[in-house]
Amino acid sequence: MAQMWITMGPQHPMTHGLWTLRVKVDGETVVDTEAELGYIHRGVEKICEARDFTQVTPYCDRLCYVSAMTWANSYIYAAEDLLEADVPERAEYIRLISAELQRLASHLMWLGAFGPDIGNLTLMTWCMRDREMFLDLLQELGGSRMHYNYPRVGGVKRDMPIGFADRVIAKTKLFEKRIDEYEMMLDESTIWLVRLQGVGYANAAEMVDAGVSGPNVRAAGVNYDVRWAHPYSVYDEVDWEPAVEKPTSVKGADCYDRYRVRMEEMRQSCRMVLDALNKIPGGMNTNYASGDEMILTKAPTRAPEGATGFSNYECTRGASQFYIQGGGEGRGKNPYRLSIRSPMFITIPFVAKTMIGYKIADIPAIMGSFDPCIGETDR
Amino acid sequence: MGTSITLEQNTSAAEACLEAINGRFEGTGITASIEHHSNAKKYAFIRLNCPPQHWLALAKWMRHELNVNYCSMVTGTHFPDGPDERGWEVAYHFLRQPIEDQKPNTYNVMVAEELKGMDIPMEFEVFMPLPQGDTPSVPSIQSIWVGADWNEKETWDLVGIRFEGHENMHRVLNPHDSPEGFHPLQKQHKLRYHDHNEMYDDPQGFMRKPADEGRVK
Numbered sequence: 001m002a003q004m005w006i007t008m009g010p011q012h013p014m015t016h017g018l019w020t021l022r023v024k025v026d027g028e029t030v031v032d033t034e035a036e037l038g039y040i041h042r043g044v045e046k047i048c049e050a051r052d053f054t055q056v057t058p059y060c061d062r063l064c065y066v067s068a069m070t071w072a073n074s075y076i077y078a079a080e081d082l083l084e085a086d087v088p089e090r091a092e093y094i095r096l097i098s099a100e101l102q103r104l105a106s107h108l109m110w111l112g113a114f115g116p117d118i119g120n121l122t123l124m125t126w127c128m129r130d131r132e133m134f135l136d137l138l139q140e141l142g143g144s145r146m147h148y149n150y151p152r153v154g155g156v157k158r159d160m161p162i163g164f165a166d167r168v169i170a171k172t173k174l175f176e177k178r179i180d181e182y183e184m185m186l187d188e189s190t191i192w193l194v195r196l197q198g199v200g201y202a203n204a205a206e207m208v209d210a211g212v213s214g215p216n217v218r219a220a221g222v223n224y225d226v227r228w229a230h231p232y233s234v235y236d237e238v239d240w241e242p243a244v245e246k247p248t249s250v251k252g253a254d255c256y257d258r259y260r261v262r263m264e265e266m267r268q269s270c271r272m273v274l275d276a277l278n279k280i281p282g283g284m285n286t287n288y289a290s291g292d293e294m295i296l297t298k299a300p301t302r303a304p305e306g307a308t309g310f311s312n313y314e315c316t317r318g319a320s321q322f323y324i325q326g327g328g329e330g331r332g333k334n335p336y337r338l339s340i341r342s343p344m345f346i347t348i349p350f351v352a353k354t355m356i357g358y359k360i361a362d363i364p365a366i367m368g369s370f371d372p373c374i375g376e377t378d379r
Numbered sequence: 380m381g382t383s384i385t386l387e388q389n390t391s392a393a394e395a396c397l398e399a400i401n402g403r404f405e406g407t408g409i410t411a412s413i414e415h416h417s418n419a420k421k422y423a424f425i426r427l428n429c430p431p432q433h434w435l436a437l438a439k440w441m442r443h444e445l446n447v448n449y450c451s452m453v454t455g456t457h458f459p460d461g462p463d464e465r466g467w468e469v470a471y472h473f474l475r476q477p478i479e480d481q482k483p484n485t486y487n488v489m490v491a492e493e494l495k496g497m498d499i500p501m502e503f504e505v506f507m508p509l510p511q512g513d514t515p516s517v518p519s520i521q522s523i524w525v526g527a528d529w530n531e532k533e534t535w536d537l538v539g540i541r542f543e544g545h546e547n548m549h550r551v552l553n554p555h556d557s558p559e560g561f562h563p564l565q566k567q568h569k570l571r572y573h574d575h576n577e578m579y580d581d582p583q584g585f586m587r588k589p590a591d592e593g594r595v596k
Binding site for chain 2: 037038041043045046047049050077080081082083084085087203204205206208209210211213217220221222223224227228229230231232235236241244245246247248249250252308309310311312319321323325336337339341345346349350378379
């Protein structure tokens, strides 16, 4: 049969954003693919060269509009490496809590978008309902619903408000029960199982060689996680273990494994948040004034030429990395060069290649299970 | 309690890597050192300076002997005011991750504190200064790490560093019909600011023109 190229995207429900997947099909079977990115390239790296180190944070929030807090944190760790700033322990705990709440919100957004791909519209409404709880909590910290501009070089902008901890505990405990509800609905659903199991295999070593990271690799049976391998923040002090899923086949993990590992990761995030609130120095129901030395240390604002900062951070979709060179405009007030490594930029071309050999109807399942986000991909 | 790599493990792995690199590449112009991050945890990583002609040999050796299996990022930087021998710089970041394929229905739950030797995760930074000129180029490592492929595409697209031997090089973030030789992260392309009067007279910006209008991009 004749083969032909089909263009999926840039406007297509499978893409979860703006990009194009060109698929070569032989009947229903995918025989070749090509990914085209760059539709929402905003030149963040260039813009940041003309901003000082505090002004960069809001741009990093906007890299990924579903997990703004983790991206801002990721940048802040690189800036702290560059500027040699110390962070009070209470601020580290607050960052951990905010990042894990963001991880819950982001995974819920993923699950909510993944459901309709597979044909389960109920899931979207449920996930949006629960995501709202966590957005409300993050709003209490940062002041806005999606782009928080919350972490600062040397700490965080302001302390947790009074009563925040109680609300976190109540909502997290409620959500732990809701995860069971989701699993009851999904793991009993024939449509869900038939469309995810045996589809989109990817091997651990192959994924690492291609630069894939995070939950997608943990689904293939390895509990490698930046949070313990390149430790930052206070993850070694709170109670958690990396989510990991056994791969189904010699070919590696399928879409179902990747769904399972994210569900487990949400449980671990809940566990971490609850434990961190118990252990936070200064107590969970205290509110220090903005700029208090418990939550913010004075940090240098200029970096000399030749200084470099690097951070490796477990973002919701994998390892996000920042590399900053000091010595920019304003006698080192701005970064000379700021480089962002987005996990999805590397993953999307890899996923496009894993689709080869599957049916065209499997493409949304495979793509959705890797959790693409185009904001961070195109920067 | 969460598991995590300890400082002792990190230090011993860094020293072992440094010794191996120095043992193999001493006298070739490749210099290696142990550096420490300056943020809270102060973990060590390996920093290498490598002349471009030795890069492929070093890369292949790192991949297969040091088990550096993850190419994180490739960053190009333009230094138009720098010395003659450092007009451009390519910085590579690599990670060593103890990840192997798993048999079906098994998993590998590593306990960080029990990892030893080559299994300890390690971070590598490779700097490669390039001389002033219009055509900076380095050998491509696309054939050594698959993950370097799109990183190199991005670096060429944005900064204009050429990767010799890279197959299927094309624009990834800029439009496909961008003018040849246009790489926005080079320093001669300035960000342009709009002063108050200009904004007031033309709030929607219909009359704005790019600063480098009329010049070949």
